[in-house]
Amino acid sequence: MEKKLLTDLLVNSNVMIPSLLLDNYYSLGLNERECMLLIHVHAFISHGNYFPTPNELSERMSCTPAECAETLRYLIQKGYLAMDQSKDNNIYSEAYTLLPLWEKLVSHHYQNEVSNESHEQETALYTIFENEFGRPLSPIECETLTMWIDQDQHSSELIKAALRESVISGKLNFRYIDRILFDWKKNSVKTLEQAKAHGEKIRQRFNQKPSQQERKKKPAITFPMYNWLEK
Template sequence: MEKKIMMDLMVNSNVMIPSLLLENYYMLGLNEEECMLLIHVHSFISKGNYFPTPDDLAERMSCTPAQCADHLRRLVQNGFLNIEQRTDNQIYSEAYTLEPLWEKLIVHHYQKTTDQQHAEQEVALYTVFENEFGRPLSPIECETLTMWLDQDHHSPELIKAALRESVISGKLNFRYIDRILFEWKKNGIKTLQQAKAYGEKIRNKFPQKKEHQANKNQNSITLPMYNWLEN
């Protein structure tokens, strides 16, 4: 009977601790004592004590009240914990809020997810280029590709479109692709639709550079041509 009561207490009196906090507290700049103190603050808040004292916290931890007070002060200063002023029936009180901590976790998780997606897109982009060039990219070419993404902020889709443009033009080299991307950025081109419309405008402006024939053994296909290096 006593064992069942204890099991019920364990199951029904849990405090929800976000797994993001346990997985990422170190990356946020927290140590184990600070993280554990925040968890205890979270526990006190969930049970209606919105402003636990250093003595309250020290009773649950191996830290002294003075050490808990130092941790609390540092956590507030570093933006992990905030103190709010509350009014209830004209009675003023203070309360801790963990919203700054949750915001940091959300931003960190978003950045981590975005970085992972970015890395996956970059690897996929390398694969597309290596398939078109028929060889591994050189270190300089890899650096150029990274620069297009990180410094020039070209989307992977637009980079692949510039690659296709160079393939169609029969000028498969990074200098040519870089020139296309430079012209697109200079003219505010950010989407595939804008790039297509701009390409049509350029080709109509230079009809003498417009055509060449491909697949002569099959039906004749007209491919748009424009030398971006001569622009």
């Protein structure tokens, strides 16, 4: 009977601790004591005590009330914990809130997701370039590709489009691709549609018929007509 009662207490008195906190507290800048104190604050709040004292926290931890108080101050200063003040019938009350911690966790998780997605795109680009070049990329070429993504903020779609342009032009080298990307950035080209319109504009300008006087001065020049964006 006592065992069943204890089991029921364990099952029904649980405090939900986000796995994101357990998985990421260290990368978020927290050590074990700070994380455990936040968990205890969360437990107190879950059971209706919104402002546990350092003494109450110390009873559950292996640190003194003074150490708990110092850790609480640090967590508030660093933006992991906040205090809310309210007034009811001219009586002021204070309460801890873990909203700053949850916001940090969500932001950290989102940044990791974006970073992982960016890494996957970068890896895919390496594979595409190596397949087109028929060889592994050199360290300088890898650095250039990373620079296009991280510093110049070119999308993977535009980089692949510039690669296709270099293949069709018969100028498969990083310098030529970099010139294409530089020209697009200079002209605020950020999408495939804009690149297509920009290319058509250039071709129309170059294929305009010269005047009779210009034809006498220089021979006519023809330019290839292809729409590489639709390849």
